[in-house]
Amino acid sequence: MASTHGAHQVLVASNRGPVSYEVQEDGSLAAKRGGGGLVSGLSAIGPDAGALWVCSALSDGDREAVRQGVGEEGVRMLAVPADVHADAYNGIANSVLWFVHHMLYQTPLEPVFDAEFRRQWASYETYNRAFAEALAEEAAEGAAVLVQDYHLTLVPGMLRELRPDLRIGHFSHTPWAPADYFRMLPDDIAEQVLRGMLGADRLGFLTRRWADAFTACCTELVGGPGNTEVGVHGLGADADFLRRRSHEADVDERMAALREEIGAGRKTIVRVDRTELSKNIVRGLLAYRQLLDDHPEWRERVVHVAFAYPSRQDLAVYRDYTAEVQRLAEEINSRYGTPGWTPVVLHVKDDFARSLAAYRLADVALVNPIRDGMNLVAKEVPVVSDDGCVLVLSREAGAHAELGEDAITVNPYDVIGTAEALHTALTLPAEERAEHSKRLAAAATALPPAQWFLDQLNALVDQPS
Numbered sequence: 001m002a003s004t005h006g007a008h009q010v011l012v013a014s015n016r017g018p019v020s021y022e023v024q025e026d027g028s029l030a031a032k033r034g035g036g037g038l039v040s041g042l043s044a045i046g047p048d049a050g051a052l053w054v055c056s057a058l059s060d061g062d063r064e065a066v067r068q069g070v071g072e073e074g075v076r077m078l079a080v081p082a083d084v085h086a087d088a089y090n091g092i093a094n095s096v097l098w099f100v101h102h103m104l105y106q107t108p109l110e111p112v113f114d115a116e117f118r119r120q121w122a123s124y125e126t127y128n129r130a131f132a133e134a135l136a137e138e139a140a141e142g143a144a145v146l147v148q149d150y151h152l153t154l155v156p157g158m159l160r161e162l163r164p165d166l167r168i169g170h171f172s173h174t175p176w177a178p179a180d181y182f183r184m185l186p187d188d189i190a191e192q193v194l195r196g197m198l199g200a201d202r203l204g205f206l207t208r209r210w211a212d213a214f215t216a217c218c219t220e221l222v223g224g225p226g227n228t229e230v231g232v233h234g235l236g237a238d239a240d241f242l243r244r245r246s247h248e249a250d251v252d253e254r255m256a257a258l259r260e261e262i263g264a265g266r267k268t269i270v271r272v273d274r275t276e277l278s279k280n281i282v283r284g285l286l287a288y289r290q291l292l293d294d295h296p297e298w299r300e301r302v303v304h305v306a307f308a309y310p311s312r313q314d315l316a317v318y319r320d321y322t323a324e325v326q327r328l329a330e331e332i333n334s335r336y337g338t339p340g341w342t343p344v345v346l347h348v349k350d351d352f353a354r355s356l357a358a359y360r361l362a363d364v365a366l367v368n369p370i371r372d373g374m375n376l377v378a379k380e381v382p383v384v385s386d387d388g389c390v391l392v393l394s395r396e397a398g399a400h401a402e403l404g405e406d407a408i409t410v411n412p413y414d415v416i417g418t419a420e421a422l423h424t425a426l427t428l429p430a431e432e433r434a435e436h437s438k439r440l441a442a443a444a445t446a447l448p449p450a451q452w453f454l455d456q457l458n459a460l461v462d463q464p465s
């Protein structure tokens, strides 16, 4: 019998794809390519590997592109209705699953799993089903499918039912919640998420800690992970790309502009984040303020360069958080600033070249998330910094498992402790700083994106069925 299966041997599925579209003033569509670990990882298998990336249309431009049949080879965008996508992405993925795994709830009042939650959950199921059906249609007999992240937890189970012949993997880019916290979800939903993921042959996590948390949830709620293999792949920084890109002309220009803003002879404490609730930018600013109080000798001699790029602005709680970051930065500047010294240089407009310029200038990198799957900034700054940097790193970042020995570790909630860590970092002797920075850069690049991707693919394909 002729196969009705698709032609692709390797498929990747994620909410956000490698390309997005914008409708221009003249009505035409402009394509913009994104970056990140998955994009450079997938490039490792080359254009002839028959790979397909299935992603969601996110913007009006994306939907228009799907409507007009505009697209790139190797990418299939799914035009899930905008309201269904909003419920699944904003309502469930970012407001429930993200909050659970990053432990972000203020529990006296939230979460509340009511009828509205159930309505949004139905959209999350619809959205996951759209992915499962598209993958089932596109995959060749026995193909490998790599599903990404908390947006798509139900896809492996749904796809397994449609296409038992496939090798299915799922990778979590977030932390995984401890079982007691995960059990906040309604019992049937918690079980559905776990069983959905266990539809995969193999699950990947960024650190052993998150993998163990997942296994513990399975043991408590569904009697264990069964035949599904659980693996750890700690995504590293892309050293070749970063070193090359950070020496291009636009980065040099941004460095000159930043140097102007900072002022001659001053030390820099650099942070670069999406303005994301889990990144702990507000406590970072509080710690910097504490440093200026506890160690007034740093006044006029240090600048906190903080880049906080807007993220998920459809959610009110993210907008409020962004406003609080700006308010606090202004408060510090008006309280401590002098005519020749701006204590906090805050930028909120996303500019990759300027981020690299800040990496190069960093004396200290502050990475203090409440909880983070990995945190690639912690890995990128030591690779790029011109004179080596000291890393102040939260013990709750996945990156801490690999970088902790050469970083100054902080409890992200302890503002006084973080202020003291900043002081220690600023005063570290140059030779020690260079030594640590060198070791950080080596650890940070141990598993570059291409190898990270290939390792997962090979482990999935080689695994006995």
Ligand code: F6P
Binding pocket: 016, 149, 173, 174, 311, 312, 373
């Ligand atoms: O950190 C986990 C992660 O899925 C990243 O891989 C990704 O950058 C982000 O979260 C998703 O962000 P967004 O909501 O902007 O797509």
